[in-house]
Structures are given as C-alpha cells and as structure tokens.
Amino acid sequence: MNMPPSIDDAGLVSSKIEQRLMALRQEYETGQAQLRALEQRTRELKDTLQRISGAIAVLEELAADGKLGAV
Secondary structure (H helix, E strand, C coil): CCCCCCHHHHHHHHHHHHHHHHHHHHHHHHHHHHHHHHHHHHHHHHHHHHHHHHHHHHHHHHHHCCCHHHC
16 A cells, blocks of 8 residues: 655655756756867868868869969
C-alpha cells in the first residue's frame, strides 16, 4: 500500500525539483553560449572562405590572361 507523501517528503521532492531546474537552466545557458560562439566562428569562416574565393578568382583570371608568369 502506498501512503500519501508526508510534508517532509513533499519538501524533499520540491527541493530536488528546484535543484534539477537550476541545473537544467545552467546547462541551457552553457549551451546558448556555445551556440553563440559557434555562430560567430561560422561567420568568421564564411568571411575567410569568401576572401579565399576572391583570391582564387583573381589568380585564375591572371592565369587565363597569361599574366601569371609576371607575378
């Protein structure tokens, strides 16, 4: 037979819920910070790739015009 929880049990359950809630909120904040860092890194990598792509296009154009030997 299950007995109804006592006041002490209810307090213990409530305390455990609060502890878990605090831990989950901290994990959420940590995850959000990691996501922001990854998004920043993604933007930086896209900028780098765009610069590299531009350099490739210039060198290909120079090579096609026969001017690459002068570089």
